[in-house]
Amino acid sequence: MSNAAPTPSPSASSPSTADALELLGLVAQLEHTAFVRLAGDCAIAPDVEQRLALSRFAAAAVERRDRVLARVAELGADPAATMRQFDDVLTEFDERTQPSSWWERLLKAYVGYGVADDFCRIAAQGLDERSRAVVLEVLDDASHAELAVAELDAAGSRDGVLSSRLALWGRRLVGEALGTVQRLIAQRPALERLVTAAAAEPAEAGDATADGGNAPAAGTATPNAPAKVFGELTAQHTRRMSRLGLTA
């Protein structure tokens, strides 16, 4: 698998179908990774109720991944090959952020992979309409996050020491996650084109950092697009941590 896009994009700031396929491959790989992780959680969960819930989340991740791969096939590309190029996308992140408890594992899923999902959501604004709809729909399923929030919130409110340890862990996670996104954008011009196009789009609902009236006209390249992305990712992270009553 080469990193080069199969067809050259028409201009530096206008994403091509090949660019779209890169983001779709990344989202498919993230959902696949979520499946493997949730199934692993399921295998070690001490309680049958948790095992039932986690296995269902895992099965739902397979279904979401396959919806993304169906879009890849619609665009005429090979699903397995499109996904395979992102095989190692989280390897380094995972090596640097080994959780040492169930709570750290839970917070990592919510906060660490939350950043990856947010990044894909932002980049999706640069996609064609149909691909964007698939990605946003797939990333919209927050049922597993809700469970993590409920468990973490309950545990943190009972235990102040746990709470401040988790706040620290959250800061480490977001630092590593932002670093991963930064490397990804640097290594993949396709993703940079997508976030640049996305920054030029009018803000979507749910984009709380949007400054509506000042957004440039759609299609105009924004030179500081990556900086805007990191601003948004950080804002989303702060919101996520405060939902847990943790200091970001």
Add this chain to the structure above:
Amino acid sequence: MSNAAPTPSPSASSPSTADALELLGLVAQLEHTAFVRLAGDCAIAPDVEQRLALSRFAAAAVERRDRVLARVAELGADPAATMRQFDDVLTEFDERTQPSSWWERLLKAYVGYGVADDFCRIAAQGLDERSRAVVLEVLDDASHAELAVAELDAAGSRDGVLSSRLALWGRRLVGEALGTVQRLIAQRPALERLVTAAAAEPAEAGDATADGGNAPAAGTATPNAPAKVFGELTAQHTRRMSRLGLTA
């Protein structure tokens, strides 16, 4: 969880709803175990195509388990508790049959768990009509078995040494699997009542060892029911091994 059925069955040979719930719990647990195993295979599979296929089989096992648990809920019982009593049903079998290669692992899934499925299929003949339909439908999905057969058949036909090692492994697996079934029947009067009732039922399609005309009238207890079960399990095993070109 106690082994005793919550309500006494009306006679020694007529299965009650509590008996039905035991078999449903066993089938749900087997499907859940299949999910965990397939997800584990997926996490170590070297090839993306295999990973995609295995994750889909895993998700399908969750869906099958949940169909069985829906029937448990229909019968007014608690799904998690009904499944929990079979938590350790394969622990000893798994400890005694650790596969030492990918091929041994594949044959174990096909041959070892095949025996468990066959046992449930036989016992299901003693269930009420609706529960029986759910169990037979759930156990009818052979897509994963087809993949195992294709891979094992191709590998065995290329390699005579592998073939005879796998034949030996198959004999060990079936011995351990039959032992597991034997202990299960001995420990669980509910399951014995079900196989006894099943042995008294007219043979179903697909039961190749049935001797049609000689079957006792439905509802009549058959004293040698367990012996008949083991005869059927062994015959199915022999058929399975010969599909692979292996000596049973």
